[in-house]
Amino acid sequence: MPSGGIPIGKLFGISLILHYSWFFIFALVTWALTTGYFPVAYPDWSLTTSIIASLVTSLLFFASVLAHEMMHSIVARSSGIPVKSITLFIFGGVAQISEEPKEPRTEFKIAIAGPLTSIVLGGIFIGIWLLLPTRFEALTAVSFWLGWINLFLAGFNLLPGFPLDGGRVLRSILWWRSGNLRRATRWASNVGRGLGFAIIFAGIWMIFYGLWFNGIWLAFIGWFLTNAAARSYHQVVLQHMLQGHTVREIMNRDCLTVPPNITIDKLVNDHILPSGNHCLVVTTGSRLQGMVTLQNVKAFPRRQWANKTVVEVMTPLDKIQRVNPDDDLASVLKMLTEQDINQLPVVENDNIVGIIGRDNLLSFINVRDRLGI
Template sequence: MAMLRGGIPLGTIFGISVRLHWSWFIIFFLVTWSLAAYYFPDAHPDWSRATAVVTALATSLLFFASVLAHELAHSVVAMRAGIPIHSITLFVFGGVSQMTREPGQPEIEFRMALAGPLASLAIGGLCWGIWWLTRDVNEPVAAVAAWLGWINVVLAVFNLIPGFPLDGGRVLRSIIWWRNKNLRSATRTATTIGRGFGYLFIFGGIFLVFFGNWIQGLWIAFIGWFLENAAVGSYRQVALHDMLQGHTVSEVMTRECPRVSPKLSLEQLVHDYILNSGRRCFPVVENDRPLGLVTVHNVKAIPRGLWAVKTVTDAMTPFDQLKWVQAGDDLSTVLQLMTDEDVNQLPVLQDGNIVGMVARDNLLSFINTRAELGM
């Protein structure tokens, strides 16, 4: 999801980058506050305020660790099927794994989708086991285990709702896909059901607000809004992939690529090349040897007062750090690479030389033209 790019890096697990989106702190605060101010004091009135707060903090952290375990379960199954996982991001509605590509077979998606809820059910069972062992020995530990057992079962059941892109929706899509052999059609059906559940949550939340339970009602409505938007976005992504698949970079690339010298000042680059041509990126070449790529984004990173003294070399991305594609690469793969690397254009290489550029605008123009012609 584009909205979840970035975040605070926590480290890597199984080679997967784990991040915290800023919105995570909202739900972490709300869960901790509700546990410390209401749940634990009501369930254990003899506890001190400090005991309730510390137990609430520990419970919240363990809860989000279990959400991470849920996502890791998806990711491990995906990686065993040969699908690399770029990152896992924890955010206000839980967690999301960013795959470099969609599963190529319905059987793989079925296993991936079920892995998360099964992991949550296993964690829930483990926590209830800990509660049973500690209920007469350590009250705070037993209270944490009981709440985590309940919430993980709820997490598993919620994710099994058969609406895309929830896990249950992915299970449903994999079954339809297996039956009709058409991923786009299966996605459309699962997405329609997902949007239906989204609207159901929205209207249910509004109903609760009208009857005075405005905090819970707003939260449920917000979840519904998120589900509806996620369903639409997920279908568009699959449809986009379907339209681009089978077409190559050579069909859309720009072959006339003005080259610039590494010794050119940034001021000259802006006035003589960028403003004159309207282009946003230029290969940097010296003696027919590619040195890198300079873009408007690179130039903007240099203070404007230094443009007259700074050269293209100071701003460019060196050749050995560039992400690049070849003329025969599939456009769906290229779009995924642009999304993963958060770039809008990529150089096209052949025999070590830059022979053109492919930009996100090229892909969108290609899609729009085909759609306009009914292709």
């Protein structure tokens, strides 16, 4: 999932984001249409006509990509799966679906919705091209290109390589037949990696035959698919390892706490340096007040450490995430990853009962991985 970008609004309650790489691919598609496709297909057009047609075509193409991802999202939400956002980036679009489907049928419906949308859009644009009179040449030209590119988009996404839509369709079928999500994901991911390597080799072959730009671009797509397949399988393995286990099992019960009224100097010299902890819980008695990290401390010049107190630099309770001892480990891993934090306080009845961090989860995962369970 690409991180960062520019929010451009919401559609059906789903945030829409333009990743910074999208501007590059938008400019590249527009340039290719302006200098390559339209001047060759329509040599009588002026440069201005080609530029306008290219801009309109590029915008409608990415609107088609958005529609593809939006349909994934709508079907996911109708199945009770939250969708946070849709991001358009250099390789198209991706919907940030918050959790994996619980059954193969749901996976199949979500996966197939996008390609079907692209097929329908392709049919509509081809229909416009066929039905409009020839005097509407610019409109028919745009429609022709959009029709075939949407059909190509559907065909490419239906290739049976996870995590492409076709790979997810394949996984849903394998999951249904085997009853084992992890095994189905491994098989579908292996197909995805094989497909990615094949695309890379095809790109290298094109480079040797002088098609440098197309070859490099194709190899880059293959590399992205290969890595995405491996990463997706790794995520499912982690989910499988953490499934059914709670925070209570691995949290640190003897978490280091500090009072809110000590200075940063005292915090560093008496607590952080001797313990090596990067994150400490701030409490009054057993009541949680907040957390203080190295980042909080480093935000202030060292000359102020003797005068600043913990309460002035800590992250207060109302601004930190917290977990319950009975929360499942998969949700904790997701929270740590999405919020880009290392540790979370474990709170029960407004009292701090422990702390859980990435190191706890990594240790838990490594042990289970070595044991093969």
